[in-house]
Amino acid sequence: MKNREINRSLPVAAIVVPCFNEEAVLDDTAAELIKLLDAMIARGRAAPESRIVFVDDGSGDATWERVLIHAKESRLVAGISLRRNVGHQNALFAGLMEVREFCDAAISLDADLQDDPGLIPAMLEAFCAGKDVVYAVRRSRMGDGWAKKASAFLFYRLMERMGADLPRDCGDFRLLSRKALEELGCFREPDPFLRGLIPLLGLPSETLFFDRRPRKAGKSKYSLPKMVRFAANGIITLTDWPIVLIFRLGAGLFGVSLAVFFWLLSAGWAGNGWKIAAVSIWGAAGLILMAAGTIGLYIFRIWQRAFGHPHYQIREKYFFPENPEEKYKV
Numbered sequence: 503m504k505n506r507e508i509n510r511s512l513p514v515a516a517i518v519v520p521c522f523n524e525e526a527v528l529d530d531t532a533a534e535l536i537k538l539l540d541a542m543i544a545r546g547r548a549a550p551e552s553r554i555v556f557v558d559d560g561s562g563d564a565t566w567e568r569v570l571i572h573a574k575e576s577r578l579v580a581g582i583s584l585r586r587n588v589g590h591q592n593a594l595f596a597g598l599m600e601v602r603e604f605c606d607a608a609i610s611l612d613a614d615l616q617d618d619p620g621l622i623p624a625m626l627e628a629f630c631a632g633k634d635v636v637y638a639v640r641r642s643r644m645g646d647g648w649a650k651k652a653s654a655f656l657f658y659r660l661m662e663r664m665g666a667d668l669p670r671d672c673g674d675f676r677l678l679s680r681k682a683l684e685e686l687g688c689f690r691e692p693d694p695f696l697r698g699l700i701p702l703l704g705l706p707s708e709t710l711f712f713d714r715r716p717r718k719a720g721k722s723k724y725s726l727p728k729m730v731r732f733a734a735n736g737i738i739t740l741t742d743w744p745i746v747l748i749f750r751l752g753a754g755l756f757g758v759s760l761a762v763f764f765w766l767l768s769a770g771w772a773g774n775g776w777k778i779a780a781v782s783i784w785g786a787a788g789l790i791l792m793a794a795g796t797i798g799l800y801i802f803r804i805w806q807r808a809f810g811h812p813h814y815q816i817r818e819k820y821f822f823p824e825n826p827e828e829k830y831k832v
Contacts, residue, residue: 508680510630513606515552518597520590524613525563531613532572532579538619539578547623555580557597560587573820583818594674595694596814602683609677617675618712625677625710634705636677637669641711672697748793755789
């Protein structure tokens with residue numbers, strides 16, 4: 503099926519769901535997605551070869567065992583188990599790359615079903631109308647606390663101010679055509695920031711809106727440190743703003759130092775200026791350390807790309823669109 507033309511009238515759809523310790527919610531997620539996809543196939547909205555692909559990101563609970571149970575019970579379910587935890591973005595990237603050979607369009611969403619699967623038929627309609635990328639933008643975030651809402655609001659607005667082409671309030675709930683998937687596979691970022699990379703494809707796109715739902719069970723796996731790292735990764739991937747900011751801070755600090763120096767001389771306070779000099783030295787030292795750390799992040803990304811480490815490694819698959827009963831280990 504790899505070389506066939508993209509079918510926009512009766513597409514083969516792949517619903518890619520990255521999972522990390524989602525045992526508590528997986529049964530509800532699988533049941534809802536199976537019911538939705540089965541109805542779409544019955545109505546001629548999706549081809550019978552369509553699949554729901556769960557990607558187990560090195561979970562420490564029974565997530566993979568639950569995936570296998572549903573895969574054996576339903577021909578619509580497939581699974582990929584990664585050897586270790588590689589993070590949400592790499593796990594999602596793994597699923598998208600693995601399904602691109604058999605699907606016409608891939609829809610990605612999180613396992614907690616805060617992203618409303620009811621939007622998927624409309625996303626496929628936009629695909630059938632010729633769109634290669636369909637963004638699902640959050641109109642409201644009922645399932646998120648105030649801290650998550652505030653941090654998301656600040657993150658997207660900050661990225662806009664820094665010049666990043668990032669759809670506002672758009673997470674990882676989206677549709678990508680096989681053409682988009684193949685072009686996405688050409689990116690070699692060691693830790694892909696998919697929300698920022700997709701707009702760089704420049705393909706025909708459409709935006710749909712939905713209301714984010716409360717999480718069905720369990721709790722979010724995005725802790726504050728992970729959210730900070732995610733935001734930093736997005737900034738470093740898409741902009742040179744940190745380097746520019748450091749240059750401006752350095753130039754400003756140098757100008758302030760000169761002004762203070764001449765002020766001390768003119769005021770006759772040169773003998774007591776050691777206190778201000780000490781504070782200036784501390785400030786300069788902090789700025790230098792911050793600059794070195796920021797530059798180090800960029801150098802680290804260059805080092806990662808030079809070594810070419812794989813984004814992910816697959817431990818096991820239950821994944822044959824033509825023969826879903828077969829299972830093998832990679």
